Structures are given as C-alpha cells and as structure tokens.
Amino acid sequence: MARSTGQNQNEKNKAGVFFLATLILWFVSVLFEIFFNKRTELLWIVAGACLFQIANWLIRSFVSRDPLFVNTSVSLLHSTTISVSVVFILVNQCLRNGFGGMLEHSQLVGGTWEWAYAALCFSCGYFAYDQLDMLHYRLYSGLIPSILVHHLILLICFTLALYRNVTINYLMLTLVCELHSIFLHVRKVRRMAGVRDAKSTIVKIEWFLNWLTFIFARSLSHLLITIKLIADASKFEKGVELPLALFGMTGMNFINAGLGIDLFHAYKRERDPQKSSNYHGE
Template sequence: MAMDGGKRNAVEKLFFATLLLWLGSVCFEILLNQRWELLSVIAGSIFYQTSNSIIRFFFSADKDPLFVNTSVSLLHSLFTSASVIFILFRELLGTGPSGMFDHSQLVEHTWPWAFEALSFSCGYFAYDQWDMLHYRLYNGWIPSILVHHLVLLICFTLALYRNVTINYLILTLICELHSIFLHVRKVRRMAGIRDAKSIHVKLEWFLNWVTFCVARSVPHILITAKLMKDAHKFQKGVELPLALLGMAGMNLLNIGLGMDLLKAFKRERKSQQRNLHDHRE
C-alpha cells in the first residue's frame, strides 16, 4: 500500500510531473527533431498498456492491480530476455567475444536490433511507472521502485538520444532473465501456491538463485569492472559518470534484492516447517 494523506499526493505529483516531462521530451525528439526511430519507445508503452488491459479483462477475476501489473512485468521480462539473448548470440557468432566486448563496440556502435530492444524496454518502464502511480503500487516515503524506474528512464533515454552506450545497456538487461523468476514467485504466491516442498516451488527457487548470480549479480559486477578498466578511453562528457553512477545503484539494489530473497526463502521454509509441526500435533 502507498502512503496516506498529503505526503502520498506530493510523491505522486512529483513522479507524475517527471513522467510528463519525459513524455514531452520524447515527443519533442520525434516530432521536431524527426527521430522517427524513437517511435519504438511509444510503441513499447502502448504494447504493455494494451497487455495490461487484456490481462485485466480476461485473466484477472478480481481485477487486482498488483496481479495485473506483475503479470505484465513477467511478460516484459520474458520478451526482453529473449531479445537480449538473441542479440548477444547473433553478435557472438558474427564477431566473437573479443570483438563484441571491445570498448568502441560497447560505446560507439550499436548491435543489430539493440536500439529497438532498448527503446521497447524504455517504453515499458514508462508504462510501469504510470501504472504504479495510478494504482499506488509503491511503498515508503521515497519509493525505491519509482526512483529505480526514473533513473532507468533517464539513462535509457539519454543513451537513445545520443546513440551511445546502447550495447552496454543491453548487457545490463540480461538481468531480466532473473526477473522472470522473481515475477513467477510473486504470481505464484498471489495465486495461493505456497507449498515449499512442492517440486515446482523448489525448482523455482533453484532457478531464482542461479539466475540471480549468473544473470544479475555477476554481469553487473563485470560491467562495472569493464567501465572502470576502460575509464581512460571515454571522451569527456556525462557518459562515464552516468554509467558508473547507474551501475553503482544497480549493484546496491542487487545487494538489497539478494538479502530480501534470502529472507523470503527462510520465511517460506519456516512457514512450511511450522505447518508440518502443527499437522503432526
């Protein structure tokens, strides 16, 4: 639940204002600067909003906004993961690991379909920000999820405007592979499936931890190390400071997410043990 009263309204107004400014900026670039390729950002927002409406109409019996939002987030994670894997695999076959991870490739060039994938994902974060604000699906005085989305929108949009570091950002999106299992767990719990001894739940937790390490923590650490190693190769500007700041934020979020996952895992195990104890008594 969101905060109550005037503070909640102040938070909503602030983030709604930033979202409107972002939308105005994108429309300005498309219409006045004729950046028609940025239409894929708008297309992404429309696609996920349409998906929200379809899920709400056909699949959510009680129209729970959190269930619908999580389902759309799951769709985004599936779609983005498949796109990123396709882009990386295609480039790996064509260029090889030494060529595709060269500094100039990551900063100055754009892999085929990378711009479109990043634009579409940028559109999702705009949609999700609006949906969370509209249905007040956030917590805290400074909602971390809203701040996270705002930072991503700024980083993604600036990269798309300047057409730089697109490939770096595509690499960061490999974390959506882990987000699949985060959203699956959330949907599973909202559906009332909480049997910690179930083979499906055990498999879900196993894949959750594996992808947390392989697709989120390790890649983000390696990207940060690569940025620091190639820091002298960046030209003067905002690219390097913004990239380092963004990766520092992501790594901190990963630490917090890992701690939350561990707590949730222990909580589910304790709940299962308590239920077994009560059943035996």
C-alpha cells in the first residue's frame, strides 16, 4: 500500500511539473500579446481568471474550505454563466441571420458574433484559473490526468483562435457542452452535501437532465461540429485552422467517450445503495 501511494504521489509530481510549465508558458504568451502587441481585447482573459479566483476566495472564506467543494462550486458558476451567455449569443444571431445563415462556413470561420470574442476570452480565463487551482490543491490523479489534458487542449485551441481572430464562432458552438457541465457539477456538489438517495425525485430529475444534456449538448453537438469541419474541409484556406480544429475536436470526442463511460459507471453505482455507500472517491 505504501509503495502504491508513493508511486501515485510520484506520478502526481511529474504531471504537476509538466502542466504547471505549460500553464506558465501560456500565461507569458498572453501577457506578451496584451502588452507588446497591444491586444487589449485579450484583457477579458485576465478578467475571467480574476473573477473566478475571487469567487474561489469568497466560497473558501464563507462557505467551505474543502478544496474539492470550492473548486466544484466555482466550476458550477462558470458553467452556468457561460451556458447563459452562449444561449443568448446563439439566439441573438439566429434571430438576426436565421439558423442557416449562422452556420455558413464564412460566418463560422471568419466572422465573430456579437459578444462571442469576450465570452470566449472569459471562458479561457476560467480554464487557466481552474488548471492552476487543481495543480495547487492536487485535484487530479495519474501520470496523464484527463482533466488537465482537457484544459490544456482548450487553452491551446482557444488562445490560438483568439490571437488569430479565426474560428471564434466555431468555438462558441463547442461551448454548448457547458449545459451538460452544469449537471456534472451539481451532482458533485449534491453528493458532497450528503444527498445520495437515488430513489429521491430530485436525484432522478438530476440524472435525467444529466443524460439528456450529455447526449445532446455535449456528445451530439461535438460530433456534428466535427462532421461540419470535415464537410467544409475544402473551404478552409491553407494554414493551421483546419488541422488545429480537427485536432481539438478529435480530442474532445475521445474525452466525451471516456466521460460517458465514467458517467455510466457512476450511474450504476448510485443505483446500488451498497456500492454507493462504499465508494468515496467520486
């Protein structure tokens, strides 16, 4: 047991060093763009990171000092905020240009919907904050933690798109998945609060919404975005946009598949009272 614990600790240390180094490099690049290239619009990234860090401090000071509870609560705040923003932006554009006009290749690649750039920056700031918070409190496991890989992929794709001001609208569509993230975080907070009765109405409704949004807001939406990228591949100009977009969406689809498997196992455990009472690592 001690040997296994030591090995896990060593894996955490190695992962922590690598992902902290990538986060520092990312932060330096953002500061360079803001101060040397006069990209003041990127200050929304800093604003997002600062806002969620302030929320972290407030929850830690007045609600709970448990690092996992604090981290999950801030993640719930982000998912809710971004979901409302994305729905507002999409509905606004649909009313202006119609559903078909929204999904034109020129709009998705070269256009930027109103408030989309700021919303993407804001979300990017959250992922940077969350990466640092998980690294600081070691809220991850394994040599290649999927959550840290997920955040790194998003930071790379988001910031490169923001620097080049391309595929902003495509990335806004990917953020529809935050609707599902709301219920992932609600479930974690609910279990940490001690509400674990799988037969209760509120838990059944939560699981229904969890699966509904996982299928439509996360899995199906990301799959359709990938198909759209492939269908419009010939319309992309030569450059990194298409390879980067396909790389990002392929990574997201693999992560979604793993998340679906984990969610299914979690659902089975919660339906079995004995296994649920014996499992404390969720």
